[in-house]
Amino acid sequence: MATTEILLAGFGGQGVLFAGKILAYCGLMDNKELSWLPSYGPEMRGGTANCSVCISDEPIGSPLVLTPDILIAMNQPSFDKFVNDVKPGGKVFYDSTLIENECTRTDIEIYAVPSSQLADDNELKGGSNIVLLGKVFKETELFNVDVFKKAIEKIVPPAKAQLITNNFKAFELGMNA
């Protein structure tokens, strides 16, 4: 597998970095080479947050993703800012509850997922990021579903087992969206 470059972007507090972390842990559990690089600084305290994740069979060169294969956008400014950077043939996943898609590109595949709505309807507040990941897993060849489960179990401490269940639920919602 060549390097897959993923960019996740949204408001601080939407779980952008956490969703990226899950992808990174998926790489870890799947014995891939990987890197995870957050934007850091004032944007961590409100404003936009984004993170770069690279997954590969080869050692990762630059960990900074400028032209993603996969874009996961969770707010309008991020969608507008990054959708034109996606590589031709790349895929975009966005929260259609919060974002209006006015992109006219035809060389990329764009998936609208009402992830905030789905999460709220199912009492999974704050689970929008995981819903989007579910859709990513369904529409890409990145990882098998069981890798996601292994990753979640690795990240979430056993004391917070309820969170594991919730994450699985949100993931399912995305898979079926």
Next chain:
Amino acid sequence: MKGAVKALERNLMKGNEALAEAAIRAGCKCFFGYPITPQTELAAYMAKRMNKAGGVFLQAESEIAAINMVLGAASTGVRAMTSSSSPGLSLKSEGISYIAGSDVPAVIINVQRGGPGLGGIQPSQADYWQATKALGHGDFHLLVFAPASVQEMVDMVVRAFDKADEYRMPAMILADGLLGQMMEPVSFPEIKANCVDKSSWAADGHKGKRAHHIINSLYLKPDELEKSVSDRFARYDVIKSKETDAELYLTEDCDILLCAFGATARVVKSAVNEARAQGIKAGLFRPKTLWPFPVKEINEAAKSAKKLLSVEMSMGQMIDDIKLAINCSKPVEFYGRTGGVIPTPAEVLAEIKKVGGAE
């Protein structure tokens, strides 16, 4: 040691956290720090782990106090460390000069950010000169290690402690905000800290069994000071002959030799691979020790090259050492971004074509 992470297992950690965990495993018994972006996770990790590991964590009132706490602890023979980012290193420079002048081992981390002044908080390599030439007043050097991955941060911290003890001098890990903030898989080898016997000099109480030890950098008689500096430089000569380290990548037949260290070398490696794919014979020289600079290694790497290209996250600092190392025998070009801007593989590839591949 009962660690937060298991040895040998593949873990996912931020560079800053990996530096801290590796230091604890290497037998670092105390950490003195002061908050500054982008290295703060290191101090936070130490705060959480150090006490459990039987060591000392203390947040100092300033960078100046922190480095002097290191001086005090290290003077008693204990493995001690501090970390900061660029503006903080300027403050620590006084203490580092005293540590060097007193022949005390210590490890100092610089997770570089843009400068000068308050600068920015994004990654930079503009402290190369400071680290390798003039981190404080007087004739002295630090060992300077330049990791390019989270795993290398771990390995180099262990080496820094060992070499600092071996040569009784300060050692620095010169990282940057990108390496400090990024997560990569990392594993911690079972570290056997080299236990150097420090009983011949450590000021840890003589128990009435020996003459008193003095940790000191003051020599008021010029001939005595000259001798102490000369003795230290004799040791530096040994270090220059024994401790250089570099990675040579696709250099055997290269026409253009790129030179880069740390995070920049990752970007450059991607560009070199792309250049090779396009039929340009590019190679990469990546120094892992910045002081001593790998002179022998760069001459080996540059053997077939017609031109060299130094790529740095600065306005061009390492390029001086490159020119000196090859005695200006070949043209050395420069490409750099500064202020926290990270060069891209595409930019570097374009530069390769511009300076080397377009004839």
Next chain:
Amino acid sequence: MSVVFERPKSLLDVTFHYCPGCTHGIVHRLVAEVMDEMGIEGDTIGVCPVGCSVMAYDYFGCDMIEAPHGRAPAVATGVKRTNPDKFVFTYQGDGDLAAIGTAETVHVATRGENIVVIFINNTIYGMTGGQMAPTTLPGQVTQTTPFGRDPQLAGYPVRVCEMLSTLTGTAYAHRVAVDSVPHIRDAKKAIRKAFETQKAKKGFSIIEVLSTCPTNWGLTPTEALKRLQDEMIPYYPLGVYKDTTSEEGEK
């Protein structure tokens, strides 16, 4: 023949570099006597400042570390935190402790660092040849206050014991003087008590010692002692400024 007076064992048999009439020698002796009496020389690490006492490492018999200007409290913190069972003291002058090292001084006290600070206040920078110190009295002539210290221009003197006694971490703050035999006896007792405080792990102690600098004051040694009595003690009253060592549960 019985020996009635001798050099303390913790003070080495070397010639001091101090000027004639300087009171550093007295204070060195008092610290060394306390180390001898408590039998702690082999378990003590001293930290020297930058200033006249910079070379005290050659005089004290215990292990010694020479710190950068003003940083002795930070160096001592590093020593004590990694060697909590050892005795640690700093020996600092007024420029070192109350000007360039003010931050280190305040924070070592507020942390309640279990060390002893011996603070020599002689209202002047001695080593560099007599410039204004943070403790220079109003009106006092120095190289850098040639017309006398004008508080409108140069600010007011720092009263260190008063300042540090406001900090919770300070266990024992005592100002003494070495101008007369009774005062020297008091100073010795205070230094002993400070080391006992450290032994009992009760926290931070500072002993401020009003001292003389005949050379830079331009006075004879006896005139200098008189100035200490007539001018310094009224401005820097002697006494215990804080003592929580008898209180229960106090650090």
